Amino acid sequence: MCRRQKKLMINNEMDLSDAVIVKSGRLKSVVWNDFDRVRKGETYIAICRHCKKRLSGSSASGTSHLRNHLIRCRRRTNGNNNGVAQYFVKGKKKELANERIKDEEVLSVVNVRYEHEKEEHEDVNVVSMGLDQRRCRFDLARMIILHGYPLSMVEDVGFRMFIGNLQPLFELVAFERVESDCMEIYAKEKHKIFEALDKLPGKISISVDVWSGSGDSDEFLCLAAHYIDEGWELKKRVLNFFMVDPSHSGEMLAEVIMTCLMEWDIDRKLFSMASSHAPPFSENVASKIRDRLSQNKFLYCYGQLFDVSCGVNVINEMVQDSLEACCDTINIIRESIRYVKSSESIQDRFNQWIVETGAVSERNLCIDDPMRWDSTCTMLENALEQKSAFSLMNEHDPDSVLCPSDLEWERLGTIVEFLKVFVEVINAFTKSSCLPANMYFPEVCDIHLRLIEWSKNPDDFISSLVVNMRKKFDDFWDKNYLVLAIATILDPRFKMKLVEYYYPLFYGTSASELIEDISECIKLLYDEHSVGSLLASSNQALDWQNHHHRSNGVAHGKEPDDRLTEFDRYINETTTTPGQDSKSDLEKYLEEPLFPRNSDFDILNWWKVHTPKYPILSMMARNVLAVPMLNVSSEEDAFETCQRRRVSETWRSLRPSTVQALMCAQDWIQSELESS
CATH class of the missing domain: 3.30.420 (Nucleotidyltransferase; domain 5)
Structure with a gap:
């Protein structure tokens, strides 16, 4: 090997973990379609995308040695020089600058050899196939979007090497191209x-x-x-x-x-x-x-x-009120649990105190994640079951953290009761990313009743806390009670009955007036949908009438009855054909018996099936049930x-x-x- 050839060779053992890929904006030679140019320190290296051999990539070295390598590269050509014919014109050595393989062009992929195989082993044959560059690019962009990957990953050395080994024919693009895709x-x-x-x-x-x-x-x-x-x-x-x-x-x-x-x-x-x-x-x-x-x-x-x-926001606001009201006690419990878990010997002593006090529980002490309040609820609930062991530890271990008093434990138990209710409600709200609006009314009403009950607590500390919570809840309720009620009325398992059940519990003798307000609102909403439906039907009829006149060679605009279009609509709205039931969809729906209540009930499917029976009411249900409450x-x-x-x-x-x-x-x- 001559001296120049040695200079053009690069040690294959060189560590390239911190090497940086050099963007190929100025690399005009077509040979760079088959090489990656990286820089390590002051050294530029050209890495063959097929066999991974390393050659000099400096501008002073030119590209002749790279073309010569491609002629010999068995991974690329399997000894057949036809694979590099694109680098020569009529037998003359001439670089074809700016030439790129078209996306639609069918490329021949032949005889791939892997590094761990010896040269004399039989090559692995891969069938000739077409590589759709555009489709591959957009699959890559779609993957980045779907999984939230950084767009810059296409310029990472490791990713480029991985793709080069996986599919050498795929031309990786730069950040700007991926962003555009x-x-x-x-x-x-x-x-x-x-x-x-x-x-x-x-x-x-x-x-x-x-x-x-x-x-x-x-x-x-x-x-x-x-x-x-x-x-x-x-x-x-x-x-x-x-x-x-x-x-x-x-x-x-x-x-x-x-x-x-x-x-x-x-x-x-x-x-x-x-x-x-x-x-x-x-x-x-x-x-x-x-x-x-x-x-x-x-x-x-x-x-x-x-x-x-x-709905979730108001629950979280009430939760924060609860946690802030007893934050000092919560911090004491958190530090006490940390102390118990600080060494194996302390944990063993604490386990003995659990046995002595009879506070044995299947729950294990755990530290909460302050960023997730449900974990704080779990931490407090577990600690409450072993509160007697904490008291014993406080008596016998001088190094332990101060223990909450009996009153603090009692208040904490009440607050944990609040939190557990809120956890159950949020679990019901979030069991699906899209819930129909009828699902919220029973859960919100349960919170309403609980707040009324909690406000009667004889402890001024708890009752004053509940006053603040009720204020936040009442603001939410006053703004949403109509939508919540109408959505549950459109649930055939409940109709007006659930509203009639809950409202006397909330408002006593004033409930009947509020229920009447809800009835008037749902009637108004139905009437507005009914008018919209009649106008749509009238417009369809007029469209057909126009088409009928045109098809008979009559210009409809010249008809004398054209001035009575509004009269036609009036007749459609007010005339009832003989034998036709004059009751509205809403009246029919409310008079029929309740649908049996079961947990697997699919309200959207019910309205889909009953659309022919209640055409106008189903239109209203479609709009109301889509209202998002979280x-x-x-x-x-x-x-x-x-x-x-x-x-x-x-x-x-x-x-x-x-x-x-x-x-x-x-x-x-x-x-x-x-x-x-």
Whole structure:
């Protein structure tokens, strides 16, 4: 081997773990399609993508030695020089700059040999196949979106080497190309969602949630649509995920949200809007949007059903009141458990005290996660079962942490009772990412009754705590009781009966008046749906009439009866054919017996089956049952003490437009996979 050839060789044992891939923007030779150029310190190295041999990659070395290697590379050509014919023209050595293999071109992949095999072993034959570069690129982008991977992973040395070994023919792209592919996927998926929303037979409810970005001042608003589709399936789709300035006024935020709704062309199709009213999204924003939509008469019941609050948020607010009221006692218990678990000998002594006091329990002491209040509830519940052992430890172990007093233990037991109820309710709320609105009324009513009961506690400490909790709950109840009641009335297992059962327990003799208000509201809502249905039917009839006249060669606009179009609608609305039942869908529905109550009942399927029987009421049920009463996507989110979710670290530093594309596309792709 000559001296120059030795200079062009690189030690294959060199550690390249910290090497950096050099972007190939200026590498014009076509040979770089088969080499990765990396830099370690001041040394540039060219790594063959086929056999992984290392050669000099410096610009001073040129590319002749790389072409020569490709001619001999058995992994690439298996000894057949036809594989490198692209580097020569008519027998002359000439680099074909800027030449790229087209995506559609069929490439021949032959005889791959693996490093652990000896050269004389028979090669592994791979059938000739076509590699669709574009499809591979978009599969990669879709994977990044779906799993929340960083876009920069395509430039990681380890990832590029892995892909090079897995499929040498795939041309890995840079960050900018992947970002562009992700944006293209977002645009295509957005068009699908737009068409789906446009074809919906019913109304749409939206939810607004606040997310945190990379810094304390960076905030995003997540706007999602909730609706029941033609197949009576409840769907949720993220529409927008945009950065907002916390200093923006409520009027500005309302304008931004209205702009988003109009871009999606759903401002005329809204039924309700659910929000947590967390800053920067205040109640003022919701009222401004409601007022604007009410001016155009887009909302039902004069907008009374439009502004909805998140049920999980009010529960978490009451939980925080409870935990803050006894935070000192909780800290004592937390430190006591840490002390017990600090050594094996202390744990053994504590186990002996458990036996002596008869506080044996299947529950083990555990330290809570302060970021998840359900774990704090579990920690306190376990400690309460062994409180006598803690008292004995405090008496006999001078190094132990102070033990709560009997009164503190008693108060803690009451608060744990509160927390356990809230845990059960949230578990019921979050058993599915999309729950129909009829599921919430029984759980909310149970909390209402519990608060009334807890407020009678003789301990002033507990009763004053419950007063604060009831204030938060009453604010939630006053805003949502109509939607909650109407949704449960549309449940054939309950109808008016559940409202008639609970309201006397809440309001005593005043209940009948409130129940009458609910009855009037649901009648008004039904009448508004009925008018909409009749107008739609009338329009369909007029469309047919127009078509009939045109098909007979008569210009309908010249008919003398054309001025009586409104009269035709009047007749449709007021005339009852002989034998036709004059009772409305709502009256028929409420008069029929209750459907048997069982846990497997599917209300959406029930209304799907009964749509022919109750055509107008089913339309109303479609709109009401889609109202979202919580803005969390999972049980884990619901129990977090910090209610504001955060954009993943891998995406926070990206441009806001890219963040929106990734967050929306991720939701759409995940939903598509779940439904397939």
